[in-house]
Amino acid sequence: MTNSEQHKKNNTRVFLLATAIALLILVNGGFAYWQMNQVKAEFYEVANRDLPLAQELLPLIDRQFEQTLLIEKLHQLKPEHRIKVVPILEESFIRTGNKFAETSAKLETMLKPMLDSPREMTRTKMQSVDQLLKQIIKEHHQYQTQVLEMIDHNKESRLEYPTELLDLLADEEKDLTNELISLRDELQRFTLNSAKAVERHEAMIIKGVVIFTLFAFSLGTIMLILIRQIMNSREQAIEKISYFANYDPLTDLFNRRHFFDQFNLAIREAEESNTPLSLCVCDLDHFKEVNDTLGHQAGDNILTTFAEILRKNIRENDFVGRFGGDEFVICFPDATSDQAAEIVERIRTRFAEYNALKLSVTSTFGIAELSHAANTDDLLLEKADKALYKAKENGRNQVHWG
Ligand SMILES: Nc1nc2c(ncn2[C@@H]2O[C@H](COP(=O)(O)OP(=O)(O)OP(=O)(O)O)[C@@H](O)[C@H]2O)c(=O)[nH]1
Known part of the structure; x- marks a missing residue:
């Protein structure tokens, strides 16, 4: 039953x-x-x-x-x-x-x-x-x-x-x-x-x-007590459902769908106010090896640490989401790719410092800025992905934009 x-x-x-x-x-x-x-x-x-x-x-x-x-x-x-x-x-x-x-x-x-x-x-x-x-x-x-x-x-x-x-x-x-x-x-x-x-x-x-x-x-x-209990559990269930609908349970960051909802709004606002906007795609380097050598739990800990570093180093209006696996995305409203790169560089260093003590996991970043040629979420993502690919090709643990 x-x-x-x-x-x-x-x-x-x-x-x-x-x-x-x-x-x-x-x-x-x-x-x-x-x-x-x-x-x-x-x-x-x-x-x-x-x-x-x-x-x-x-x-x-x-x-x-x-x-x-x-x-x-x-x-x-x-x-x-x-x-x-x-x-x-x-x-x-x-x-x-x-x-x-x-x-x-x-x-x-x-x-x-x-x-x-x-x-x-x-x-x-x-x-x-x-x-x-x-x-x-x-x-x-x-x-x-x-x-x-x-x-x-x-x-x-x-x-x-x-x-x-x-x-x-x-x-x-x-x-x-x-x-x-x-x-x-x-x-x-x-x-x-x-x-x-x-x-x-x-x-x-x-x-x-x-x-x-x-x-x-x-x-x-x-x-009344029964009704209250039913209502409480209903509210909790609704909260849980809406949490799972919008957040990634491991890192507590926006999930892919919610990130893109917010990202589209940010693009519209940037176009209306004619202000710059940048998107950064991040990927951990050789993360598969961490999982294979230290186990899945250790891999999870690294993912939550990286998420924490992202959260602490972005500005108040920036927002970040987990794209899936070891891939993350950051939106920088009102920031050119140069300005975004400055923040991202700080993130890369912090993560490298943190991991240098125990493991040698690093992160690689690709940044794209909103332009006439890249004015939708898909186009921006494609551009940022290309930049990331370039950075990986160039030897990882670095930020690429332009
Ligand atoms: N621990 C843990 N591992 C995950 C999770 N999601 C995906 N992975 C693993 O993350 C790894 C991602 O590897 P890839 O991005 O393909 O490659 P990589 O080893 O990071 O190598 P590069 O990206 O080329 O530097 C895979 O082994 C996945 O199984 C997760 O939630 N927790």
């Missing part, structure tokens, strides 16, 4: 893993949100509707109790007064009782959907609430019947009420009130529990959001 195939495979794996985790988080978040909404709906149902309704029952019972006390005192009134008051009280007592029946019926209807709730906890709680309510309704009914009987009795007789009946009514009233209070408390407890459940679910969701954020952040950071 190639490197890029391996990269592609790794990228796909990272992407699939991230997608799977993101989907898991999404499903989990969705489930938690759905659960929280369910609990919230039940909570608000009780808090906003049923609880105030249950609390409404309590004052109704209180009112009926007060009315009972009044009925109790009826026998103290004169019969002619009693006849006037009894119907008013009776009517008021019945009205309050009807209101009680209406409110408790509403409460019963509202409890009904919760009795069929899909959540078992809600169902169990609501069953006990429902039983309590039924008990209250039943007891209230008995209580009301007894009081109404007492009113009838008041209408017809002048007799005092038997104390047992009054005690019984008082007890029933107390029971009724107590049961109403416990109904209200039960509903309040349920509301409180629902509120806690909502809080728990909200905390869970917040935790989920925090974990998701941390995860997304880490994933993002990893992605």
